[in-house]
Amino acid sequence: MTEIRFSGFGGQGIIRCGLITGKALAIFDNKHATMTQSFGPEARGSACSSQLVVSDDRVLYPYISTPEILISMSQEAYEKYEPELIEDGILIIDKDLVKTKPPRGNIKTYVVPSTRFAEELGNRIIANLVMLGFFTAITRIVSPEAMKKALPGLVPSRFLDLNIKAFDRGYEYGKKILDEEKKVTKKKVTKTKK
């Protein structure tokens, strides 16, 4: 079982992130995925989040308490939700929107300039898709094929191609980061050997 929290501010498509990932897992990757979201006035404008519980069996407890993965696309959301991330969790942030504190425990932090990439692709509104691509590459919890299949119906059809482009951009960047990480690890290993 894995608990994931997508967070940011209202208007960034944070709920959409949970929906797309949940749909990809539940419909196309044959997993159980339960998505909940924060409702109420606090969900509009300020910190906003959607939660996903992923499991091979039926999800019994729909909410998350100690997420393994936290995605933050705003400073406020990062500060609000970072403390609940488990000690060896994965933190994924937007490079230009979140300044992190000194790392805690064995938390692995991955950084992507999702908003900047989205702007380069022509519209910052698709930053969430860049983020989803990146998240997919880094966590490997969901297949990129399933994610793309999940998009129709959840993004406006006339922007489907653009959204896929954004996803791919994030995904490729994520793979590159992982490759570099491997090289660094190898180097480290080589060094130790010497």
Next chain:
Amino acid sequence: MKEEDRLQERPPIEDFLRMDRIPHIWCPGCGIGTVVTSFAEALKKSELDLDKVAILSGIGCTGRVAGYVKLDSIHTTHGRALPVATGLKLANPELKVVVFSGDGDIAGIGGNHFIHAARRNMDILIICVNNFNYAMTGGQVAATTPIDANASTAPYGNFEYPFSLPYLAEASGATYVARWTALHLRRVTKSIQEALGKRGFSFIEVITPCVTLYARRNRLGDGLNLLKYYYEKSEIQHGADTRTLDISYQGKLIVGKFVDKEKPTFLDCMNEHLGKVLGDKYQPYGVYHDGD
């Protein structure tokens, strides 16, 4: 017609009433029965298929009308005849739906439904019997009680502004608005007949005597005295500005047909709008053609 046939002929109203429920509960001198007679008369003249006419009432003296009229008839809860009628009309748009109820039911507890049904131009005819008080419960003050009139819960006289129902109806969107008194029975019949032939939200107010409570409490005499008041103080002003129709205690009663216009109904608007926006994908609803 031969004399014996004439003798055997039942009063025409019997075809429209549940004779197995007669005698009715209304007091001697009450005006509700006379309005029902006008309704039956109008229904007959309208030549509508009686299978396709439904009548609904709320609660109160007039609320009992649905129980006496031999049509598909629903006696609902207090104030809710209009929303039940809305559901009925929308579920089966080929029906002519009539709400027959009192002032307390329609303008008091059901006031919100009244203005919204009018706003939507729901294709419903409302016949509102206004006797200036809550009669079934013993003559309490109502939203229509004239200032200074006495009521059991206004024992020192009413000091609240009453509604002018035709004004309220027109302001809310009604396409047919008329007011008469129990004295103007032929006019009532004609108005009902006209409104039965119309599509849209039609409102007919009939001011009637409540002899047992309103008249007794205000020492206004019997039914005849009240009809005399209607005779002396009513003035027919067709097309009058509905802003001028306030009723003061025993004051002037401006009656007549004030509004009679055409406007697409709720279902017309729904079909037109959704058809325009959704094109061929839209499934037109409740559109009946000859031969359907």
Next chain:
Amino acid sequence: MKKVKADPKGVLTGSHYLDGDYAIAEGALAAGCQFFAGYPITPSTETAERFSERIPTIGGVFIQMEDELASIAALIGAAWGGKKAMTVTSGPGFSLMMENIGLACMLETPLVIANVQRGGPSTGLPTLTGQQDMMQVKWGSHGDYEIIALSPDSPQECFDLTIEAFNLSEMYRVPVFVMTDECVGHMHEKVVIPPAEEIELVERKWYTGPKSKYLPFKPDKDMIPFMVKAGDGYHFHITGLTHDERGYPVINAECQDVCVRHLNDKIRTKADEIIRFEEDKTDDADVVVISYGITSRVTTRAVRKAREAGLKVGTIRLITVWPFPEKRIKELAKKIKAFIVPEINYGQVVIEVERCAAGQAPAIPVSHCGGWVHDPDDIFKAIKEAAQ
């Protein structure tokens, strides 16, 4: 009882990722509901939104009424106009509907009401979960009457049980309630909608005899009277007053007895046919946890932990909450140490369990006042204490 296949027009066959609110709307459409009247209220509004978006291309009416009094009233009119009708609401709106829920019962009108429960009383917690209307649904309108209430534990069951609610309402000519809650209502999960030919619907019990002989409240052999619709020439009369088989008001104690007994007994005597619950590992159980809706999922987690700890614990998940599985509770009460009843309220269904157990076994509430689902550990602790 006549069963028919669902009309494919309303059935969105396939796998979907839906929240409970949307799934209720899809269930209604699959069940052939063509009339929806409602008033916006969190956390139920999404059902109305979904229905209003979908119905124009299927054929039917969505109308947003001026309030919940009007919504339920419109349903009664629509049902007597021949349509399957539903509304959805939450606490405050549910309270407003109470009077005409009584009218619907009195007129033996088939209709479906979904209540996406939130924390109460009053405005309470509009955006947070609760199971606090479980007694209100049974007792909220004045007078003696019976209703049927179902409690889905997932968006999938929101879909399935909404169809079932329509079927039960037609079968028994009674209002049926889908009592879900904010958590399930707003929770997205996979919902599989089968092909139309696999969805079985109960058709309204239409009268077909001679027109002059129609009696709207004359019980048939199965106690359920036949129904007609306005416009078909029956010139029926129906009233919220105490009435006889003709629908005519009769204001005396004798008629009251016949009329009200019928409203209750047509459900009470059929309770065994109506009631559905899931029972697990109660054979050798010392403790039985009774739960419903979202709480039953959390309970499953607590019970797994308890079994791992060697505790003999069984479960009953209520799918039908009303009528209540009285007989089964009575049987179990004789052989177990205790019932545990977790629910998102300050103790409601636990009172019914206590009544049925009749002193043979205690009914221990695991209650809280709403706003969150239980911590499974709270249920686990209660099981552990009761088992010892």
